[in-house]
Amino acid sequence: MTALLEVDALVVEYGRGRSAFRALRGVSLDIAPGECLGLVGESGSGKSTLGKAILGLAPATSGRIRFDRRDITALRGAERRALAKDVQVVFQDPYGSLNPAMTIGDVLAEPLHASGVGAREATRRVREMLDRVRLPESAMDRYPSEFSGGQRQRVAIARALVRRPRLVVCDEPVSALDLTTQAAVLDLFIELQRETGVAYLFVSHDLGVVHRVCHRVAVLYHGEIVEVGEGEQVTRHPVHPYSERLRLATPVADPARQRARRSQWLALREVADAPVR
Numbered sequence: 001m002t003a004l005l006e007v008d009a010l011v012v013e014y015g016r017g018r019s020a021f022r023a024l025r026g027v028s029l030d031i032a033p034g035e036c037l038g039l040v041g042e043s044g045s046g047k048s049t050l051g052k053a054i055l056g057l058a059p060a061t062s063g064r065i066r067f068d069r070r071d072i073t074a075l076r077g078a079e080r081r082a083l084a085k086d087v088q089v090v091f092q093d094p095y096g097s098l099n100p101a102m103t104i105g106d107v108l109a110e111p112l113h114a115s116g117v118g119a120r121e122a123t124r125r126v127r128e129m130l131d132r133v134r135l136p137e138s139a140m141d142r143y144p145s146e147f148s149g150g151q152r153q154r155v156a157i158a159r160a161l162v163r164r165p166r167l168v169v170c171d172e173p174v175s176a177l178d179l180t181t182q183a184a185v186l187d188l189f190i191e192l193q194r195e196t197g198v199a200y201l202f203v204s205h206d207l208g209v210v211h212r213v214c215h216r217v218a219v220l221y222h223g224e225i226v227e228v229g230e231g232e233q234v235t236r237h238p239v240h241p242y243s244e245r246l247r248l249a250t251p252v253a254d255p256a257r258q259r260a261r262r263s264q265w266l267a268l269r270e271v272a273d274a275p276v277r
Contacts (some may be wrong), residue, residue, distance in 0.1 A: 002069070003030035004199050005054070005167055010063035012049050023049040025223040026063065033166065036193060036200040038210030038231065040246060041220035047203045050220070051169045054201065055089055056080045067167070085115060088160040092172040094152035098144040104130075104155055105140030108162050115163060129158040132195070133188060150181035154188065161192060170202045174209060186212050207246050211235035219243045 012024040023046045031037045041047045052058035054065055056075060065073045067087065075083060091097040098107055105126055112122040127137055133154040144152055153173065160168050170189070174182040190213055193200065204210050210217050210231065217234040219227040219242065227240040238244045 002032075003066075004033045004035075004068060005031040005201070006064075006066040006069075007050070007054070008064045008066070010050070010053060010065065011061045012046075012053055012058050013061045022061075023058075023223055024053070027220070027223070027225055029218050029225060029228065031167065031199050031201060034193070034197045034199055035216065036189075036202055036214045038202045038204060038214030038217040039220060040204055040207055040210055040217055040234075040243075042205055042246070045220045046223040047205075047220050048171055049223075051089070051171050051201060051203050054169055055087065056083075084111070084165075085163050086166045087169070088163065088165040088167070089169045089171065090153075090156050090160045090173045093176055094149050094156055095144075095176075097156050098152060098159075100144050103141055103143055104135075104147075107144070107155065108140075108159050111159065111163050125162055126158075129162045132161075132192065133158045148181075150177055150185060153177065153181075153185055157185075157188065157192070161196065161198065164196070165198060167199045167201065170200050172203055172205070175204070175206070182209070189213055205246075207235045207243075207249075219246065 007027055007029050010024050010027045011022065013020045013022050015021055027046070027050060029037065039047045039050065049058050053060055056072075060073050063073070064071055067083070072083060102110070105123075108126040108129060109122045112125060113119075117125070126140060130137060130139055135151065135154055135158070139147075139155075144155070147155065157173075173189075174185050177185060186209065189200065189202075192198065200213070202210060202214055207217075214231045217229065217231050218225050219234065219238070219240060221242045227234060227238060227243045229239075234243060235247065238247055
């Protein structure tokens, strides 16, 4: 199957000269249509930078990004705005990603109006999306401050999908939610993907989260991919020491098992922190 998204030897640097920081060091990966690829790493690994580069928010120093075989690495202006129909994003913070001065109906209709959809059709699609994310039609006339964090994230998901994109970059979309709400939102991501066929790049620091939703997983460490494989293999039986460290960092309910995992995690720390070769 032809890849929907291809990232080839991508390098992203911040700053110039001796003070330049290389956030991504030749990253390559691909996502098939309808696939969920998990991108996992600790804070500072470069995973959010990769998402921003795909969205055009972080310029590439070198390398290529292709969407549906089209080079989108350096798209700007009208061309980048036109790509938003096919590539959308769900951000981490459900509180900060919605305009508090707009009703939910206006939040969801805004991207439709911007792409030329008429008022009647926009209203129909907004109602349809609210139903799909399990929110009542009455939500259209309410403001973000009237909803819980989990409900706001459902609104953010609806906004990302209302234009029927082919790829959604999900940047830590459940990390700000409590565990019960996380589970419900993850199930919603899975259900919507089955219904729509949308592909996800699912960015997270938590192997437990990506195990639940992702078909494949790529592990990013200091700006480099150190392991890629099927979701079950990488999240349950990783090969690279850093991937194993991430697995051991996922807490378990049993205190004895948690102590053992903590000891294993500490033993792996020096190995995982060794330079990538």
